[in-house]
Amino acid sequence: MDNHTICALATATGGAIGIVRVSGEKAIEITDCIFKSTRLKTLCDAKGNSLHYGEVHDKEGNVIDEVLVSIFRSPHSYTGEDSTEISCHGSAFILGQVIKALIDSGCRQAEPGEFTKRAYLNGKMDLSQAEAVADLIASSNKASHQLALNQLKGHFSSELSQLREQLLKITSLLELELDFSDHEELEFADRGELEALAEKIQHRISDLILSFETGNALKKGIPVAIVGKTNVGKSTLLNCLLHEDKAIVSNIHGTTRDIIEDTTEINGITFRFIDTAGIRKTEDYVEQLGIEKAFKKIDEASIVLWTIDQIPTADDINEMQRLTEGKKLLIVFNKMDCLSQQQVDNHLPFRVIYISAKYKEHINELETAIYESADIPTIRENSVIVTNARHYEALARAKESIQRVIDGIQLGLSGDLISEDLRLCLEQLGEITGGQITTNEVLGNIFKHFCIGK
Numbered sequence: 379m380d381n382h383t384i385c386a387l388a389t390a391t392g393g394a395i396g397i398v399r400v401s402g403e404k405a406i407e408i409t410d411c412i413f414k415s416t417r418l419k420t421l422c423d424a425k426g427n428s429l430h431y432g433e434v435h436d437k438e439g440n441v442i443d444e445v446l447v448s449i450f451r452s453p454h455s456y457t458g459e460d461s462t463e464i465s466c467h468g469s470a471f472i473l474g475q476v477i478k479a480l481i482d483s484g485c486r487q488a489e490p491g492e493f494t495k496r497a498y499l500n501g502k503m504d505l506s507q508a509e510a511v512a513d514l515i516a517s518s519n520k521a522s523h524q525l526a527l528n529q530l531k532g533h534f535s536s537e538l539s540q541l542r543e544q545l546l547k548i549t550s551l552l553e554l555e556l557d558f559s560d561h562e563e564l565e566f567a568d569r570g571e572l573e574a575l576a577e578k579i580q581h582r583i584s585d586l587i588l589s590f591e592t593g594n595a596l597k598k599g600i601p602v603a604i605v606g607k608t609n610v611g612k613s614t615l616l617n618c619l620l621h622e623d624k625a626i627v628s629n630i631h632g633t634t635r636d637i638i639e640d641t642t643e644i645n646g647i648t649f650r651f652i653d654t655a656g657i658r659k660t661e662d663y664v665e666q667l668g669i670e671k672a673f674k675k676i677d678e679a680s681i682v683l684w685t686i687d688q689i690p691t692a693d694d695i696n697e698m699q700r701l702t703e704g705k706k707l708l709i710v711f712n713k714m715d716c717l718s719q720q721q722v723d724n725h726l727p728f729r730v731i732y733i734s735a736k737y738k739e740h741i742n743e744l745e746t747a748i749y750e751s752a753d754i755p756t757i758r759e760n761s762v763i764v765t766n767a768r769h770y771e772a773l774a775r776a777k778e779s780i781q782r783v784i785d786g787i788q789l790g791l792s793g794d795l796i797s798e799d800l801r802l803c804l805e806q807l808g809e810i811t812g813g814q815i816t817t818n819e820v821l822g823n824i825f826k827h828f829c830i831g832k
């Protein structure tokens with residue numbers, strides 16, 4: 379890490395007040411260079427967590443703005459370094475001038491995520507908490523907000539450290555055995571006990587891996603595929619659910635060829651609606667490609683809205699069931715405005731939601747059904763749900779390692795062979811929170827997605 383003092387705008391432009399953050403060894407000294415107060419001789423004597431009124435000026439001594447400066451002293455700051463925050467009037471011009479003045483006095487403009495990266499490197503938070511900061515900023519609904527907050531608060535981190543402790547316990551039991559391996563009659567490590575412990579760890583890792591399906595869906599949006607024959611009104615329905623004209627609607631069969639998707643919220647949960655090409659037999663090569671993509675999307679979706687505009691035949695029902703096996707299936711009978719009461723009353727052997735996409739009738743009812751079929755678990759303040767693909771991958775590898783430990787114990791392998799897999803498992807779990815072994819490449823990949831000033 380370079381030890382330059384960094385600065386950046388911390389707020390979005392356009393507000394009444396804008397904050398410029400400064401962090402690093404010379405943060406207070408450099409801020410003092412551009413700051414003048416009638417009360418205080420120099421900021422360098424100011425206490426940590428104090429607030430100071432004054433003016434900032436440029437190199438030539440021209441006043442830029444009337445401001446408030448907060449002082450944080452290492453290690454009691456967000457980054458763990460000496461830091462200041464300059465609250466100015468929220469004009470893009472003023473904020474630019476303040477940053478320029480700071481750079482003229484020896485600061486460097488911060489890179490994306492550099493404040494949080496420093497907080498991580500200074501031990502203020504672990505890597506999964508740093509990632510939670512980015513998720514928190516990106517959170518747009520109650521669920522994703524709660525998940526990010528839980529991760530930031532360290533619930534996931536402490537779960538991982540419990541797992542690491544248990545792994546270390548197995549390791550130390552095995553090492554004890556190795557130390558005394560000359561005395562073959564001595565068996566310190568009860569293999570049954572070791573196996574039970576390893577299995578407990580594996581279960582917990584498996585649960586975390588499983589939680590990713592929910593976590594990922596809540597973060598990225600629960601995938602809902604809109605499927606059906608051509609011209610039944612799938613694109614009209616998509617537009618209706620998204621509350622915007624996203625897809626082209628026409629009465630020409632086979633209008634939608636490619637996949638069109640976007641997200642929207644129902645009761646604070648993000649859903650990702652995917653409009654697909656209408657399914658029919660066709661000689662048109664491009665349309666056929668679209669239909670194949672539709673089948674793939676059904677596979678990836680958790681919920682399928684099978685849209686119809688006529689009473690389905692037995693063959694239709696068979697196909698519907700065959701293609702959506704293992705999915706939550708909602709049958710949407712569209713164009714109800716064209717149906718006779720008799721057709722509506724015709725009893726179908728499954729639940730059907732009658733709507734009119736064109737005239738926006740019964741859309742609320744459909745939204746409720748979609749929300750209910752998503753079966754979203756309540757996210758408590760201390761729920762641990764994995765939402766990050768990097769964490770998921772590390773857990774998957776850790777699970778393989780612990781499986782090899784279990785296999786090794788069952789096969790009666792020697793302690794040193796088993797220890798090797800235990801060490802791997804520890805390392806893989808350690809990647810999530812970031813240990814000594816985190817490479818610059820991994821760090822670079824994580825922090826480049828942050829905004830500047832965070």
Ligand SMILES: Nc1nc2c(c(=O)[nH]1)N(C=O)[C@@H](CNc1ccc(C(=O)N[C@@H](CCC(=O)O)C(=O)O)cc1)CN2
Nearest residue numbers: 388397399448450453454455456457458463493502832
């Ligand atoms: N003005 C401002 N608002 C902000 C932040 C900030 O840096 N500045 N944050 C940041 O992005 C978030 C709050 N996070 C923060 C986390 C730690 C510390 C801090 O000073 N920690 C010290 C003292 C802790 C204490 O008093 O208990 C420490 O960890 O030692 C500050 C902000 C959101 N709001």
Ligand SMILES: Nc1nc2c(ncn2[C@@H]2O[C@H](COP(=O)(O)OP(=O)(O)OP(=O)(O)O)[C@@H](O)[C@H]2O)c(=O)[nH]1
Nearest residue numbers: 609610611612613614628632633634656734735736
């Ligand atoms: N009467 C009536 N017409 C509708 C309704 N919903 C859609 N339509 C009409 O049905 C026709 C087909 O609509 P689309 O949304 O393009 O149908 P699609 O299923 O996406 O069609 P493909 O792209 O061919 O798969 C259009 O003329 C729509 O205006 C409805 O609720 N009632």
